[in-house]
Amino acid sequence: MTFLPFRPSSPSLIGLALAASLGLLASATALAQSSPATTVKLDYAYYNPLSLVLKEKGLLEQDLKRKNIKVEWVLSQGSNKALEFLNARSLDFGSTAGAAAFIGKANGNPIKAIYVFSKPEWTALVVPKDSKIQSVKQLKGRRVAANRGTDPYIFLLRSLYSNGINPRSVEIVQLSHADGKTALEKGDVDAWAGLDPLMARAELESKAKLFYRNTAFNSYGVLNVREDFARQNPDTVLTVLRSYEKARQWALKNPDGLKQVLIKESKLTDAVATRQLERTDLSSSTIGTPQKVVILAAADVLKKAGVVPADTDIQVVTNSLIDPSFVNRLRSGQ
Template identity: 55%
Template sequence: MKRIWNHALRALTLLGASVATAGAVHAATATPAEIRVDYAYYSPESLVIKRYGWLEDEFKPDNTQIKWVLSLGSNRALEYLNSGAVDFGSTAGLAAVLGKANGNPIRAVYVFSRPEWTALVVRKDSAIKSLADLKGKKIAATRGTDPYLFTLRALHTVGLTRDDVEIVNLQHPDGRTALANGQVDAWAGLDPHMAAAQVDDGARLLYRNVDFNTYGFLDAREAFIQQYPQAVARVLKVYEKARVWIVAHPDDAAKIVAEESKVSLPVAKLQLQRTDFSHPVPGEQQIAALKSAAPILSAEDLVKPGTDLPKVIDALIDTQIAQPVVTASRGQ
């Protein structure tokens, strides 16, 4: 009798372990009731996906709701990711490094573009002709974003730092307005607002450097990646669909960007003309670019002393999730 009882206990124990294991697997692969995604005027894919309802279509069989949240800049997207207000956020690469270094639990899972989306902008009648002329001047920039970090890197090329100028912290569209109204001398622009300033206001790009424009990343919360890996892959499948569609339909894409961003069609076309959509998988190219750019974060005391930025970058860039998604979309 005792032997039978022991066998029964062992069987119940094994059954319980099997149920627990199955439950853990289910928890790791289940689809959430809601997926929160940002959309941003600097992320054309997000605008196309939102317009056509492709995420809603993808997750309709699962009864998963899609919640869209507008990000006006990388700083906002990073705030939303850090607070859990969104599961996916659109940021510039170096801004994502800054967020990760300061404790934001994110990973970059997809490259939505390599844009030349920022430059230093002045009014068409400005007497400022070079970066050196910015010493002592007011520059509008959104702290924690690629344009802000672009500005610091640009200043360093002529031996200036942020202490040599007055940086006025304004969100990107407000920076454009401040420049047009003469409240600042220069503005760290971001498309499509920068393109609009050029086309509509006649603004002049004082300093351009495409190498100082870091990649556009779709970042995801690490907790979401761990709990819903299949859902992450499905979101990336939709982003990849949008990327391929934009490349194949540039005029239609420009119309969507214009309508969603409330800019003219020529402005949207200018934005897309200087955006490269050809490298969607995060990898060594992005890691190398960010490691080259990262010293500005230490030089300007934007991270804690002793922060191992190369280690932060390696932890940020997820090279695994997007590759099979992109490969599958290409029919390979």
Template identity: 45%
Template structure:
């Protein structure tokens, strides 16, 4: 979305998952148990990413704003390391790092809300969509087949993820079977648009898009449902 808002000729053509890949994480021995208690704390987050936008929405829901906390802008792995060292009070986590520190360090997830997270989507250049529609159809057909296989074979899918991503089997199982919903419509539309609509003002305020007008134009034109509708029929 940010790329399209800044002039890239790309479209979102399919949705393959609704992952719960972020939450607000605190150390095992933290006394913080809810978002409201984050006032006055240091929070590690990677600006411009889904965990960052998740954090902003969580703060807003709790009646807080960025002025009430100190954001330490770190890459995801560095954010987890800062949390483990005690350099920050909380971290806007990202799986599988989040699931790993939860299992190995006893880190606590004090706030979870899948509705505040974006979806796993497929994007493509508009030129490619025009030049190679048959290949696009094949890609979406493969995704549909893979999603069905994951639903039918969750244990095998978790084992495959563990092998390919070099994860502990229990971490892969948590990420794939407990925090990733692949049973979502392939066709993009209102649910995905609603998430982007929510974070759009933040993108504008932080200068991550060139203008609000261009961002709203991008939001209205980002989805091409033709291929997903064909693959779903």
């Protein structure tokens, strides 16, 4: 008997075979994506003291061990980096300012803000100790360092607009928070939109002046989760928040212990850590209407400045970003 090689009689058969193989591949991919996570990737950040406690104490590792889930830690040097990592799926949970999370969401980053890790006064406008600048209006025509996409950058925009200054009349120099501090101290810029703990260091060590402060322009520190991770792993999300709550309660009961963790992780002096924590309120982790109010106020300015698309419906984006359901489940004992 002679066996002849198989030859498809028409292109349609090739198409059917290809479609079948692609269907199997898609099914396998969907199955992999819907499988429960075996590793949780979250950030730690010097502007999020609770994340430092969580990492130092191994609280999340203890809570996830019984589920055979591993923990990976990634350092975020700013809200913009945390959002970048979330968008790239390098993080499942990331720490940002609330207004910064809005920027990410408005530009297509699929995240939910699910927990408040602090209500800080972590940003202000800073000048060198010998600077003659005393008001926001004097920034016109000056060079100001800011890290685009972060709360200090948003703080700068809001400060300018509220004082009748178009941001285009100021030279905003894009620098990381650390490089902005260095540029200020070297005299390369006239002012800096600072961020703690770097701002506290500049204030105490080089006698920099916080010439414009406005607590209302500081947005809350929020923990964000990737939407698909939350959808596929709701119980793990709750476990992460329970661990965060353990860290928060420990920090409230042990303020000196919190300071020591901050000193160790951030390599700060006692005085700098003290100053940062004086400006950090950890009393509530509930997320909802107060955060929406602050974000909406910032969003108006971000839209005006072209940071988010002109056709952005800021109310819809904000409502989609803020998700209190997980904290509500936590409070109800689920």
